[in-house]
Amino acid sequence: MPIKKTIKMSHISNGMKLLIVIPAFNEEKTLVKVIKTLPKKFFRITHKEVVVVNDGSKDQTLKIAKSLGVTVISHYINRGLGGALGTGFAYAKEHGFDILITFDADGQHNPADIAPVITPIARKKADMVIGSRLKNPAGMPWYRIVGVWGLNIITFVFFWVWTSDSQSGLRAFSKKAIEKIDIKANKMEVSSEFFNEAQKHNLKIVEVPIQSIYTQYSLQKGQKNANVFRILSKIIYRRFFSR
Amino acid sequence: MSFLHFGQLELFNIAPVKVIFTIFVLFAWSRAFLKFRHKSMNAKEIVFWTILWASITLAIYIPGKTTLLANLLGMGRGFDAMILIGMITLFYAVYRLYTKANENEQVITELVRQIALKNGVTKKRNRRN
Numbered sequence: 001m002p003i004k005k006t007i008k009m010s011h012i013s014n015g016m017k018l019l020i021v022i023p024a025f026n027e028e029k030t031l032v033k034v035i036k037t038l039p040k041k042f043f044r045i046t047h048k049e050v051v052v053v054n055d056g057s058k059d060q061t062l063k064i065a066k067s068l069g070v071t072v073i074s075h076y077i078n079r080g081l082g083g084a085l086g087t088g089f090a091y092a093k094e095h096g097f098d099i100l101i102t103f104d105a106d107g108q109h110n111p112a113d114i115a116p117v118i119t120p121i122a123r124k125k126a127d128m129v130i131g132s133r134l135k136n137p138a139g140m141p142w143y144r145i146v147g148v149w150g151l152n153i154i155t156f157v158f159f160w161v162w163t164s165d166s167q168s169g170l171r172a173f174s175k176k177a178i179e180k181i182d183i184k185a186n187k188m189e190v191s192s193e194f195f196n197e198a199q200k201h202n203l204k205i206v207e208v209p210i211q212s213i214y215t216q217y218s219l220q221k222g223q224k225n226a227n228v229f230r231i232l233s234k235i236i237y238r239r240f241f242s243r
Numbered sequence: 244m245s246f247l248h249f250g251q252l253e254l255f256n257i258a259p260v261k262v263i264f265t266i267f268v269l270f271a272w273s274r275a276f277l278k279f280r281h282k283s284m285n286a287k288e289i290v291f292w293t294i295l296w297a298s299i300t301l302a303i304y305i306p307g308k309t310t311l312l313a314n315l316l317g318m319g320r321g322f323d324a325m326i327l328i329g330m331i332t333l334f335y336a337v338y339r340l341y342t343k344a345n346e347n348e349q350v351i352t353e354l355v356r357q358i359a360l361k362n363g364v365t366k367k368r369n370r371r372n
């Protein structure tokens with residue numbers, strides 16, 4: 001047993017590269033705080049890079065992001081959450097990252113939750129980790145819970161993957177997942193698309209409870225329940241009609 | 244009063260809807276013809292549109308055509324058959340448009356992404372690590 005452990009540790013100590021992708025569309029109010037509060041070091045991570053994908057923001061997001069000492073990739077025009085995350089994935093593929101984390105720019109995630117979300121991947125126990133807000137939904141408005149549950153059921157019906165939080169913005173992906181996942185969705189429906197890709201490529205999904213910080217700001221920015229219908233139509237299209 | 248019966252040719256007793264449709268067809272064809280004259284349409288295309296509109300105009304004046312269609316489809320009334328065919332055509336058109344729109348959205352995203360990765364990256368070493 002001890003020998004096995006040594007081998008494992010030596011493999012990990014080769015160094016894992018972590019990329020934190022923060023998609024940002026008009027997030028000038030929260031971006032500074034989100035980036036400044038990110039943990040400085042992670043266990044088993046030797047190289048860390050934070051990349052803000054500015055998705056055609058109309059406010060000062062781009063300027064602020066550039067002043068924060070992080071990598072900034074800027075879309076000329078707004079393409080939506082899926083478009084921004086896809087760019088983050090393309091960057092990770094190009095630069096050979098081992099772990100990719102998606103982290104919302106609206107300040108709804110607790111930075112302390114990043115470490116537990118990475119751990120299953122660093123330990124090679126998962127290819128995709130979902131930070132689930134629904135495992136401990138305290139403080140989450142009831143209508144949000146209803147909306148997320150609705151989309152969980154839709155995700156299950158169409159993609160045959162059960163998750164307690166299909167719409168979570170805090171997720172981690174292994175190198176295999178980074179290489180296999182091909183994001184076609186442009187907007188919020190991307191959250192469900194990840195599960196479609198996971199099922200298609202046999203990626204192992206693990207859920208980790210996370211805390212969500214709901215402020216009036218993040219509630220305004222986030223998903224609206226009325227979006228469910230749009231997402232549903234896109235999912236049906238993706239599942240049955242698109243190549 | 245609106246049928247052009249066989250046997251008793253009532254040339255001047257044409258239903259207004261047929262007249263309106265004929266005028267519309269002429270208008271549509273004239274648009275195509277103008278495009279052809281301005282060379283934004285080639286000879287093949289103008290022939291296609293001319294044949295299409297001409298056959299539609301002819302079809303308008305064939306009596307009992309919808310009933311014939313309904314019989315072919317096993318339906319009672321010609322009107323029902325027309326509504327059914329119209330709906331199927333529209334559904335298909337909507338599907339085609341939806342697919343095209345989605346494809347275009349993806350192409351635009353890919354374009355924006357490639358431009359961003361090529362020209363829009365401001366790389367800075369992370370001071371924290």
